[in-house]
Amino acid sequence: MPSAERMTITMPSDMAEALRQTVAGGEYASTSEVVRExxxxxxxxxxxxxxxLxxxxxxxxxxxxxxxxxxxxQVFAELRARYADKP
Structure with a gap:
């Protein structure tokens, strides 16, 4: 992994709780792992x-x-003229 840089983030408490629960459930080793993914x-x-884009x-x-x-x-007039004689 390239060099790591420590950052501090702020998030709503429900998101923070979801991160903690995910880690507590064993799906990830740390909240940083969840955020990186x-x-x-x-x-x-x-x-x-x-x-x-x-x-x-x-x-x-x-x-x-x-x-x-x-x-x-104009386009529709040309189409009508083109297909007017077709069955």
């Missing part, structure tokens, strides 16, 4: 959200770069 999960989730930004940019758009009325 929670931060790892948060980091993974945050990184996924950032990737999704970047993908969305890229899609928006691609749409803007693709040229001027068409109005919905």
């Amino acid at each position: 929670a931060l790892r999960d948060w980091t993974r989730s945050r990184n996924a959200e950032l990737r999704d 970047e993908t969305l930004r890229d899609a928006i940019k691609a749409g803007l770069d693709s040229g001027p758009g068409s109005s919905a009325d």
Whole structure:
């Protein structure tokens, strides 16, 4: 494990109690272990959200770069004309 840094955090008493109960139940060796796992999960989730946001930004940019758009009325008129003779 890389070097560790001691931090002090403040949380609502119900969260603190949940941490203590989890450790007392033997699921984790310490409250620090619980917090580290929670931060790892948060980091993974945050990184996924950032990737999704970047993908969305890229899609928006691609749409803007693709040229001027068409109005919905125009698109539907073209579709109706195209498929008017089809059974």
